[in-house]
Amino acid sequence: xxxxxxxxxxxxxxxxxxxxxxxxxxxxxxxxxxxxxxxxxxxxxxxxxxxxxxxxxxxxxxxxxxxxxxxxxxxxxxxxxxxxxxxxxxxxxxxxxxxxxxxxxxxxxxxxxxxxxxxxxxxxxxxxxxxxxxxxxxxxxxxxxxxxxxxxxxxxxxxxxxxxxxxxxxxxxxxxxxxxxxxxxxxxxxxxxxxxxxxxxxxxxxxxxxxxxxxxxxxxxxxxxxxxxxxxxxxxxxxxxxxxxxxxxxxxxxxxxxxxxxxxxxxxxxxxxxxxxxxxxxxxxxxxxxxxxxxxxxxxxxxxxxxxxxxxxxxxxxxxxxxxxxxxxxxxxxxxxxxxxxxxxxxxxxxxxxxxxxxxxxxxxxxxxxxxxxxxxxxxxxxxxxxxxxxxxxxxxxxxxxxxxxxxxxxxxxxxxxxxxxxxxxxxxxxxxxxxxxxxxxxxxxxxxxxxxxxxxxxxxxxxxxxxxxxxxxxxxxxxxxxxxxxxxxxxxxxxxxxxxxxxxxxxxxxxxxxxxxxxxxxxxxxxxxxxxxxxxxxxxxxxxxxxxxxxxxxxxxxxxxxxxxxxxxxxxxxxxxxxxxxxxxxxxxxxxxxxxxxxxxxxxxxxxxxxxxxxxxxxxxxxxxxxxxxxxxxxxxxxxxxxxxxxxxxxxxxxxxxxxxxxxxxxxxxxxxxxxxxxxxxxxxxxxxxxxxxxxxxxxxx
Numbered sequence: 001x002x003x004x005x006x007x008x009x010x011x012x013x014x015x016x017x018x019x020x021x022x023x024x025x026x027x028x029x030x031x032x033x034x035x036x037x038x039x040x041x042x043x044x045x046x047x048x049x050x051x052x053x054x055x056x057x058x059x060x061x062x063x064x065x066x067x068x069x070x071x072x073x074x075x076x077x078x079x080x081x082x083x084x085x086x087x088x089x090x091x092x093x094x095x096x097x098x099x100x101x102x103x104x105x106x107x108x109x110x111x112x113x114x115x116x117x118x119x120x121x122x123x124x125x126x127x128x129x130x131x132x133x134x135x136x137x138x139x140x141x142x143x144x145x146x147x148x149x150x151x152x153x154x155x156x157x158x159x160x161x162x163x164x165x166x167x168x169x170x171x172x173x174x175x176x177x178x179x180x181x182x183x184x185x186x187x188x189x190x191x192x193x194x195x196x197x198x199x200x201x202x203x204x205x206x207x208x209x210x211x212x213x214x215x216x217x218x219x220x221x222x223x224x225x226x227x228x229x230x231x232x233x234x235x236x237x238x239x240x241x242x243x244x245x246x247x248x249x250x251x252x253x254x255x256x257x258x259x260x261x262x263x264x265x266x267x268x269x270x271x272x273x274x275x276x277x278x279x280x281x282x283x284x285x286x287x288x289x290x291x292x293x294x295x296x297x298x299x300x301x302x303x304x305x306x307x308x309x310x311x312x313x314x315x316x317x318x319x320x321x322x323x324x325x326x327x328x329x330x331x332x333x334x335x336x337x338x339x340x341x342x343x344x345x346x347x348x349x350x351x352x353x354x355x356x357x358x359x360x361x362x363x364x365x366x367x368x369x370x371x372x373x374x375x376x377x378x379x380x381x382x383x384x385x386x387x388x389x390x391x392x393x394x395x396x397x398x399x400x401x402x403x404x405x406x407x408x409x410x411x412x413x414x415x416x417x418x419x420x421x422x423x424x425x426x427x428x429x430x431x432x433x434x435x436x437x438x439x440x441x442x443x444x445x446x447x448x449x450x451x452x453x454x455x456x457x458x459x460x461x462x463x464x465x466x467x468x469x470x471x472x473x474x475x476x477x478x479x480x481x482x483x484x485x486x487x488x489x490x491x492x493x494x495x496x497x498x499x500x501x502x503x504x505x506x507x508x509x510x511x512x513x514x515x516x517x518x519x520x521x522x523x524x525x526x527x528x529x530x531x532x533x534x535x536x537x538x539x540x541x542x543x544x545x546x547x548x549x550x551x552x553x554x555x556x557x558x559x560x561x562x563x564x565x566x567x568x569x570x571x572x573x574x575x576x577x578x579x580x581x582x583x584x585x586x587x588x589x590x591x592x593x594x595x596x597x598x599x600x601x602x603x604x605x606x607x608x609x610x611x612x613x614x615x616x617x618x619x620x621x622x623x624x625x626x627x628x629x630x631x632x633x634x635x636x637x638x639x640x641x642x643x644x645x646x647x648x649x650x651x652x653x654x655x656x657x658x659x660x661x662x663x664x665x666x667x668x669x670x671x672x673x674x675x676x677x678x679x680x681x682x683x684x685x686x687x688x689x690x691x692x693x694x695x696x697x698x699x700x701x702x703x
Contacts (some may be wrong), residue, residue, distance in 0.1 A: 363395030
């Protein structure tokens with residue numbers, strides 16, 4: 001910017017006595033070193049500042065700046081300061097650079113007066129064809145050719161800030177006639193440099209966010225004006241105390257108790273340090289339990305008249321979970337549907353669904369449909385033997401229930417009928433080593449919830465109409481079943497598991513005598529989840545549900561051994577059918593270090609490629625026989641960016657924490673705006689692109 005050019009020409013001694021630039025050069029090097037210690041956003045901003053200081057040193061050494069075309073549309077001729085009368089009187093001159101093809105980006109400072117009454121600054125134009133005017137036309141800033149236009153544009157933006165500093169520096173450092181001109185120049189230079197640094201910092205952060213979030217998202221796919229439910233927090237790096245305070249405020253707002261002091265360091269906040277040791281010691285557990293968890297809250301358990309659903313999907317650590325949208329579609333009569341392992345007859349019409357699923361399988365761990373139905377599943381083992389052959393996976397049944405069911409009960413009847421026809425079984429992870437199980441399901445709609453527990457082709461279901469409920473990797477339905485397989489009791493009696501007398505308690509009758517360690521460990525998680533729900537009974541919101549899914553001491557947010565929470569989901573289902581259902585997905589592992597992004601069904605909903613894994617067709621190892629003999633890279637774009645961010649969190653906790661806190665603030669603001677929309681406080685607009693915009697914003701932040 002031309003403010004810097006004028007200052008540099010003067011302090012470099014261009015107009016002063018011979019050799020005057022050398023001692024000043026040493027002073028400027030000291031100032032430059034100090035300014036480099038100031039915080040900047042990233043290395044790109046730091047590099048731009050280094051370019052400015054390269055210009056300082058080049059001029060101070062008496063080197064001529066690289067000639068540039070006088071017709072450049074971005075380069076501007078600088079004004080200059082000249083002595084015109086008294087020692088304390090200055091005249092600001094500004095050439096009419098428009099004749100050279102430039103344009104005015106800044107206005108010159110106004111006339112100021114010293115407290116003594118002497119005029120300090122005034123605006124005039126220098127006479128034509130004078131040494132001063134010729135010098136102004138020759139002096140051009142030096143920039144390397146690579147990225148020249150980009151850097152110049154940034155400096156022009158920075159000049160908007162430095163122009164604010166220019167009028168006040170003569171008042172702070174008046175220009176005396178007693179030989180202390182260097183103090184004025186050095187002070188002026190410090191003020192201008194601070195403005196440049198501040199301007200570059202704002203450019204790197206503000207423009208990256210505002211341009212990407214507002215300009216690129218506006219009318220991206222011609223789907224109407226998508227209302228952006230985000231507000232930008234302060235983008236400065238927050239010190240640890242400020243971050244801890246903000247986290248405590250967030251916990252207080254959500255009704256959750258803040259973490260202890262021993263949990264407040266940056267590494268543990270990011271989830272990379274071991275957590276929950278006290279809880280595990282009290283439970284007598286050698287290692288954290290490995291299981292999934294599903295939760296639901298119905299009024300009056302919820303704070304508002306909403307049904308809140310949540311699930312953590314705990315899967316093998318290196319498994320990628322994607323989030324895919326599949327629109328409603330008609331199908332020709334008699335067509336067949338290819339599931340993960342087997343084919344089944346397709347129905348004539350399927351609902352639109354959004355699914356969080358392991359990238360290698362057809363089915364899903366959890367999801368929702370456009371009818372306001374949500375389903376999640378859990379692994380269980382019972383007295384019924386697991387089928388060694390390939391059949392429908394529990395995850396296939398989740399997707400089939402969502403595609404074909406228009407209510408929680410409708411989805412339950414779909415799952416149970418398919419279970420009776422085709423059974424359940426087959427490898428449940430992308431590995432040649434056998435690993436199979438039976439399933440329990442939590443099915444939720446706007447009015448009620450159903451817990452469905454299975455044993456082979458047998459099943460029992462319990463209806464939940466109010467309050468809170470959670471399930472884990474164990475059987476929980478006792479004698480309070482609401483519906484069951486017609487042959488359930490006769491099979492139990494024929495196997496000798498029940499004598500046919502007294503009440504029939506499904507969990508006692510069908511639980512294995514020697515359950516696997518996984519189920520025993522899951523009992524503690526189940527109790528921990530129940531306690532967390534009961535603590536918030538009557539005040540459950542989407543934010544509270546997210547905090548439960550992020551809870552590490554209970555083991556619900558799992559990060560142990562070869563398993564971790566690879567995906568999470570929270571849904572808000574208003575009882576008022578005129579309001580939209582909001583579904584939040586992380587699409588990345590570990591909710592304590594991930595961001596929930598909202599999805600809303602609309603006519604313009606579409607697949608978001610940033611969270612969809614690559615497809616391999618017939619060459620996919622899951623399609624070849626024998627299966628899983630090789631590995632392929634299934635990571636999607638957000639997963640890759642998130643993994644890089646996790647690495648930064650571990651190697652540079654302060655930098656990683658700063659980025660994470662910004663994203664958490666965006667998530668919190670989004671939750672606030674969505675809650676206000678559902679309560680009628682702000683109008684609801686087109687939300688079909690909201691998930692796309694959120695994913696795109698998160699990827700840009702990580703990059």
